[in-house]
Each structure stands twice: as structure tokens, then as C-alpha cells.
Amino acid sequence: MSDKESYGSVSLVRQGEHRFYSFTMPSxxxxxxxxxxNRDEDPIEGFQRELDIKRAAExxxxxxxxxxxxxxxIVLSAQEDSEFYYDSKNxxxxxxxxxxxxxxxxxxxxxxxxxxxxxxxxxxVVVYENLSKRDESRLFIDINSKQKGVPTELLLDIxxxxxxxxxxxxYLRELFDTFLTENDxxxxxxxxxxxxxxxxxxxxxxxxxxxPLVKFFGNKNADEIYEIFNAYLIAFIEGxxxxxxxxxxxxxxxxxxxxxxxxxxxxxxxxxxxxxIYSVDNYxxxxxxTGQRIKxxxxxxxxxxxxxxxxxxxxxxxxxxxx
Numbered sequence: 338m339s340d341k342e343s344y345g346s347v348s349l350v351r352q353g354e355h356r357f358y359s360f361t362m363p364s365x366x367x368x369x370x371x372x373x374x375n376r377d378e379d380p381i382e383g384f385q386r387e388l389d390i391k392r393a394a395e396x397x398x399x400x401x402x403x404x405x406x407x408x409x410x411i412v413l414s415a416q417e418d419s420e421f422y423y424d425s426k427n428x429x430x431x432x433x434x435x436x437x438x439x440x441x442x443x444x445x446x447x448x449x450x451x452x453x454x455x456x457x458x459x460x461x462v463v464v465y466e467n468l469s470k471r472d473e474s475r476l477f478i479d480i481n482s483k484q485k486g487v488p489t490e491l492l493l494d495i496x497x498x499x500x501x502x503x504x505x506x507x508y509l510r511e512l513f514d515t516f517l518t519e520n521d522x523x524x525x526x527x528x529x530x531x532x533x534x535x536x537x538x539x540x541x542x543x544x545x546x547x548x549p550l551v552k553f554f555g556n557k558n559a560d561e562i563y564e565i566f567n568a569y570l571i572a573f574i575e576g577x578x579x580x581x582x583x584x585x586x587x588x589x590x591x592x593x594x595x596x597x598x599x600x601x602x603x604x605x606x607x608x609x610x611x612x613x614i615y616s617v618d619n620y621x622x623x624x625x626x627t628g629q630r631i632k633x634x635x636x637x638x639x640x641x642x643x644x645x646x647x648x649x650x651x652x653x654x655x656x657x658x659x660x
Contacts, residue, residue, distance in 0.1 A: 338355060340433075340434045340435060341376060341431050341432070341434065342362070342366055342370075342431065342432055342433075342434050343429055343430070343431040344360050344361070344362055344429060344430055344431075345360075345427065345428060345429040346361075346428065346429075346584075347359070347360040347423065347430050348358060348360070348428075348494070349423065349425070349428075349429050350457060350476065351512055353642070354464075355465060355468075356465075357463050357465045357466075358423060358430055358463070358464045358466075359410065359461070359462070359463050359464075360430060360461075361459040361462065362460060362462055362463075363453075363457060363458075363459060363460070364451035364452075364454070364458045364459070364460050365452075365457055366367075366434065367451060367460050367462065368412065368448055368449075368451050369434065369436060370419075370434060370435065370436065370437075370438040370439055371411075371413065371438070371440075371441050371448050372436065372437045372439075372440060373388070373440070373441045373445045374440070375562070376585055385538070386437050387448065388445060388449060389446060390449075391623065392446050393446050393449040393450045393452075393453060394445060394450070394453060394649060395450070396447055396449075396450025396451075396453075396454075397450045397451075397452075397454040399450075400451070400454040400456050400458065401454050401456050403454050403456075403555065407447060407460075408461065409444075409447075409461070410444075410461040410463045411441065411443070411448060411460060411462045411614050412443040412444060412446060412463045412464055412465075412476070413441060413442060413462055413463065413464045413465070413471050413478065414436060414439060414440040414465050414466075414468045414472075414476075415438065415439055415440035415443055415464050416437060416439065416440060416466075417468040418433070418434065418435060418437065418438070419432040419433050419437075419439065420432060420433050420544060421438070421464065421466050423466075426510045430464070435592060441475050441529070442465070442473060442480065443477070443480045456564075458508060463471040464559070467605035478605065481643060484643065496558060502510075502529035504549060505551055506544070506597060508550075508551060509544045509548065509551070510549060510636055510649040511559035511561060512527065512541050512547065512559045512563060513514075513530070513540055513544070514530075515559060515560065515563045516528060516543075516563065516567070517530060519563070520569075520654035521567070522563075523540060523567050523570035523571045523587075524570070524587075527588055528543070536569070536574050536588055536591075537588060537604075538583070538588055538593055542593060542594070543593075544589050544593040545546070545594065546596075546597035546598075546649075547566075547597055548646050549597075549598075550597060553600075553601050556597040558653065564615075565604075568598065568615055568617045568620055569600055569604070569615070569620050570587070570596070571617050571620075572574055572618075572620030572621040572624045573587070573596055573599075573615050573620070573624050574587055575594075575617075575621065575623025575624070576620075576621050576623075576625040576626075576628045576635070577624050577627050577628040577629065577631065577636075578628075579628075579632075579634040580628045580629075581628070581636075581637070583633060583636055583637045586636050586637060586639075587636065589639060591640070591641055591643045591644065591646070592636055592639055592641040592643070595636075595639070595643040595644075595646035595647050595650065597647075598643060598644065598647040599647050599650045599651065602647075602650070602651050602654070603620065603623050603624070603627075603654070604611035606620050606654065607622075607623065610622070626653070626654065627653045627654060628648055630650065630653040631649060631650065632634055635649050
């Protein structure tokens with residue numbers, strides 16, 4: 338016979354047609370009594386996404402670090418076999434400790450992370466009872482469609498405040514902020530630090546585009562790289578985009594990533610011919626040739642893939658050779 342679990346200090350909450358119970362339970366009990374049904378396992382009754390083991394392991398490591406705190410509630414549906422019972426007099430609940438007592442509606446990665454973690458915690462839970470399969474799937478849809486996640490741009494923008502930045506993120510933040518504030522910036526007034534705006538490059542896109550270049554930047558600080566990369570951007574806009582009247586494409590996400598990807602290629606040409614003098618004029622020697630030979634449609638109507646654009650830009654330089 339299965340053991341019974343019992344917990345007090347339970348709050349009964351009524352919302353619309355439903356009622357649920359809010360309380361805490363130990364993480365090991367939560368892990369032992371909960372389950373999910375995903376679409377791959379059961380196309381008829383499953384509605385959860387596939388478990389991401391890496392994400393769950395990251396949660397476990399976060400908890401075991403000693404600094405981890407996850408205050409948001411796990412949302413559960415009590416199954417009939419759990420014999421879930423609410424004692425209104427004592428404001429307590431009881432249920433059988435069986436491995437399918439509760440179906441997870443929201444929080445499967447957190448629950449699996451709790452299972453992997455060595456540290457035991459008290460976890461806030463919200464438990465619904467007497468839900469049909471239709472009710473469970475609708476609740477899953479409501480939670481995942483009506484709750485809007487925090488934009489990546491905002492999270493990146495406040496990482497400094499939270500002291501969560503790694504060295505690369507700090508470097509890219511300083512570079513982005515310089516492009517954001519300097520009057521001679523090729524991206525002046527066309528960057529958005531904390532939210533997505535049409536026609537502007539977000540901090541998230543900027544970081545994604547330039548992160549692969551950080552090693553290429555070597556030991557140069559953000560101010561030095563600003564001078565070099567800004568000169569390149571000005572020359573690229575004037576030499577490649579302006580002749581085809583597509584200068585605003587620099588602010589297209591895919592094109593911007595391609596421009597960043599082309600930077601090491603064209604910079605190597607500049608260094609070979611002019612030494613380490615990375616001026617607008619020296620970059621323009623090569624961007625003007627690129628502008629004459631490209632197919633404008635590849636930049637004017639790009640797909641979501643930027644590497645083919647980089648390949649096309651590089652190919653346009655291969656024909657150029659002078660003694």
C-alpha cells in the first residue's frame with residue numbers, strides 16, 4: 338500500500354469555473370509523484386513539449402550552486418488514482434505517494450531539474466483537481482499562450498545590473514552602447530537596447546552578429562573596435578548598399594549578420610594592402626568593388642540564412658586582383 342503525504346497551510350483559490358490549491362511540498366516528493374505526457378509519446382492525449390535534458394540539468398546546477406531560487410509555482414492536475422483530498426477544517430491536503438499522482442501542466446523542466454539536483458527544497462505548487470483531459474490541455478494552452486515571456490533584449494539590457502554578464506557580454510555591451518551614443522556612428526539612432534523595434538538593430542541581434550568576431554578583435558578594447566568596425570560599416574553602406582538604393586538593408590537582421598560575417602574577410606584585404614590602417618577610405622577601396630559586382634537582390638530580399646550572403650560578398654572580391 339502506498340504511503341500518504343499530507344501538507345498544511347493550504348490556500349483554496351476559486352477562479353471562474355475552477356478551483357485550485359496552493360501550498361508547498363518537498364522537491365523529492367514532487368519529482369516522485371509527477372509525470373508528463375508529450376505529443377511524441379501519445380499523439381492522442383499528450384500535449385507537453387519534449388523534455389530538454391540540458392535545460393533541466395542547468396536548473397539542477399543552478400539549485401546546487403547554493404544561490405538558486407525558483408519561486409514560481411509548478412502547476413499540477415491531481416489524477417484520480419492519487420486520492421487527492423482537501424480538508425477544509427484543517428486547511429490541509431493529502432494524497433497517495435505514487436508516481437503518477439499529478440500530471441504536470443506547467444513546469445516539467447523545473448520538476449526534472451529538482452529531480453537531478455542534490456539539494457532538497459520546498460517547492461510552491463498549484464494543484465487543480467477533477468480536470469478532464471480537455472480541461473488539462475486547455476489550461477496548458479492558456480498558460481503558454483497568454484503569459485508573455487520577457488524579451489531577450491530586455492534580459493540582456495539588465496544583465497549588467499544583475500551582475501550576470503560574462504566577459505564577452507560585457508565587451509559587446511560596451512561596443513553596442515558606443516554605437517548607440519556616438520554621433521558619428523553608422524548605426525546612430527538605429528539601435529534598440531531593450532526592445533524590438535522595426536527598422537532597428539536590437540542588442541540581441543548585435544550580440545549574435547558580433548560574438549563570433551570577438552576572438553578576431555584580439556586585445557583591442559571596445560573603443561578601438563568601434564573606430565575600426567564603424568569605418569567598415571560606413572564604407573560598406575556607401576560602397577555596397579547606396580549604389581543600389583538599399584542602404585536601409587543594413588538594419589535588416591539577416592543582412593546585418595552577413596555584413597558582420599564579411600568583416601574579417603575584407604579586413605584581411607585592407608591589412609594586406611594598407612597595413613593596419615583601417616580607415617573608411619581603405620575599406621572603401623574594396624567595398625566599392627564589391628558593390629559593383631554583387632547581385633542586389635541577394636541583399637534586398639534576403640532569406641533567413643546569412644551565410645550565403647557572406648559567400649556571395651566574398652566571391653565578389655575574388656575577381657579583384659592588381660599587382
